[in-house]
Amino acid sequence: MSDFDVVIVGGGIAGASLGAEIAHKRRTLILEAEDHCGFHSTGRSAAFWLESYGGPKVALLTSASRSFLEQPPADFVDHGLLHRRGALHLSREGWADLPNGVESKRLERGEIERLVPGIREEWRHAVLEPGCADIDVASLHSAYLRLFKRGGGEVANGARLTGAQRTEGRWSLSLADGASLQASLLIDAAGAWADPVAEMCGARPLGVAPKRRTMVQLRVGRRGLRELPLIDDADGTFYFKGEGDCSVWLSPHDEITTGPCDAAPEEIDIAIAIDRFEQVVDWPIERVERSWAGLRSFAPDRLPVYGFDPGQPGFFWCAGQGGFGIQSAPAAAKLAASALLGDPLDPALAHIDPALFAPGRFSPSAATSSAV
Numbered sequence: 001m002s003d004f005d006v007v008i009v010g011g012g013i014a015g016a017s018l019g020a021e022i023a024h025k026r027r028t029l030i031l032e033a034e035d036h037c038g039f040h041s042t043g044r045s046a047a048f049w050l051e052s053y054g055g056p057k058v059a060l061l062t063s064a065s066r067s068f069l070e071q072p073p074a075d076f077v078d079h080g081l082l083h084r085r086g087a088l089h090l091s092r093e094g095w096a097d098l099p100n101g102v103e104s105k106r107l108e109r110g111e112i113e114r115l116v117p118g119i120r121e122e123w124r125h126a127v128l129e130p131g132c133a134d135i136d137v138a139s140l141h142s143a144y145l146r147l148f149k150r151g152g153g154e155v156a157n158g159a160r161l162t163g164a165q166r167t168e169g170r171w172s173l174s175l176a177d178g179a180s181l182q183a184s185l186l187i188d189a190a191g192a193w194a195d196p197v198a199e200m201c202g203a204r205p206l207g208v209a210p211k212r213r214t215m216v217q218l219r220v221g222r223r224g225l226r227e228l229p230l231i232d233d234a235d236g237t238f239y240f241k242g243e244g245d246c247s248v249w250l251s252p253h254d255e256i257t258t259g260p261c262d263a264a265p266e267e268i269d270i271a272i273a274i275d276r277f278e279q280v281v282d283w284p285i286e287r288v289e290r291s292w293a294g295l296r297s298f299a300p301d302r303l304p305v306y307g308f309d310p311g312q313p314g315f316f317w318c319a320g321q322g323g324f325g326i327q328s329a330p331a332a333a334k335l336a337a338s339a340l341l342g343d344p345l346d347p348a349l350a351h352i353d354p355a356l357f358a359p360g361r362f363s364p365s366a367a368t369s370s371a372v
């Protein structure tokens with residue numbers, strides 16, 4: 001079992017969803033360094049679907065993923081993967097700007113108080129985005145892995161890629177445990193490790209930069225919070241949403257540059273999160289129930305990268321999903337699969353230009369031609 005059409009490096013949501021789209025057409029292997037897929041960013045997200053997030057180009061992918069997440073095919077998973085909660089974008093002055101086409105409504109102070117009892121006086125404006133929903137990330141990820149395997153795909157866990165050479169149109173790949181295998185195409189879905197994997201394969205790194213984000217599960221002296229909307233501010237300094245009856249998931253919206261690693265929360269970021277939370281509501285804080293951190297990896301223009309590398313044949317990018325990799329996965333996987341296999345794009349995605357996300361946008365010739 002050492003000869004494949006396609007090897008995917010990384011078994012997070014990016015590798016699993018793209019793998020599920022291609023496994024029935026190409027003999028495909030997912031290589032995952034950790035003992036289980038989803039150990040890194042995919043297992044650490046805040047799990048929301050927020051159409052306005054990431055700007056208008058990301059919103060194309062997020063919006064196009066909605067119907068699949070809302071009503072997935074019965075043979076994929078037997079329940080919907082979205083649970084609607086709505087989002088409130090708060091501001092002290094003015095109103096948050098949302099991309100065109102995103103359903104939203106401006107709220108006055110009275111309505112804000114009704115939705116968030118105990119909100120501090122200074123938060124006078126809010127834009128309600130009613131479509132925001134929680135995503136059942138674990139079910140989505142495991143359903144993609146199941147579909148991948150049903151299509152004939154194989155998953156190797158504890159299998160870290162450590163070396164790659166391309167000769168005569170084939171990859172010779174070596175793993176940390178000394179095993180080796182061959183493949184025609186290699187997909188880089190390595191999340192925070194996307195650039196190191198590219199370098200290992202002789203491709204020019206694109207500058208995909210991991211940024212640490214902290215999450216805190218906070219117990220507060222207030223009940224009835226489970227269905228609380230996702231609440232953030234227009235300046236991007238915090239967000240929180242209801243978790244349990246008396247608890248919230250809170251983030252200081254941090255974005256700390258780091259190397260690829262098993263990210264852990266820092267005390268200072270937890271303290272900043274709590275301080276910012278206290279400036280929003282007057283709810284007594286009882287304790288931190290748990291905290292975690294994960295990496296959101298961004299290309300220099302903060303758009304994802306799907307497509308063949310312009311300089312290294314047989315090397316395909318599926319990286320840079322930043323803070324939107326779960327909510328955009330269904331559409332992104334279809335778009336990437338069509339670029340990989342040369343198949344026509346799903347008609348439901350016909351309005352999306354794959355060139356927006358192609359890695360060629362970073363090549364020096366693209367820079368020259370756009371500068372002319």
Ligand SMILES: Cc1cc2nc3c(=O)[nH]c(=O)nc-3n(C[C@H](O)[C@H](O)[C@H](O)COP(=O)(O)OP(=O)(O)OC[C@H]3O[C@@H](n4cnc5c(N)ncnc54)[C@H](O)[C@@H]3O)c2cc1C
Pocket residue numbers: 009010011012013014015031032033034037038039040041042043044045046047048049159160161162189190191192193197213214215293294295296319320321322323324325326327328
């Ligand atoms: C705190 C936080 C909150 C977030 N909230 C949201 C949200 O609400 N909604 C949303 O849509 N997105 C959210 N995101 C973003 C989302 O989690 C990511 O965009 C997504 O999980 C990225 O998926 P991935 O498969 O690219 O990366 P990962 O899940 O990190 O998978 C990459 C995998 O590659 C493997 N790998 C790396 N190098 C090698 C190698 N050499 N050999 C073999 N395997 C290798 C790693 O072990 C890893 O498992 C959040 C992220 C964080 C950190």
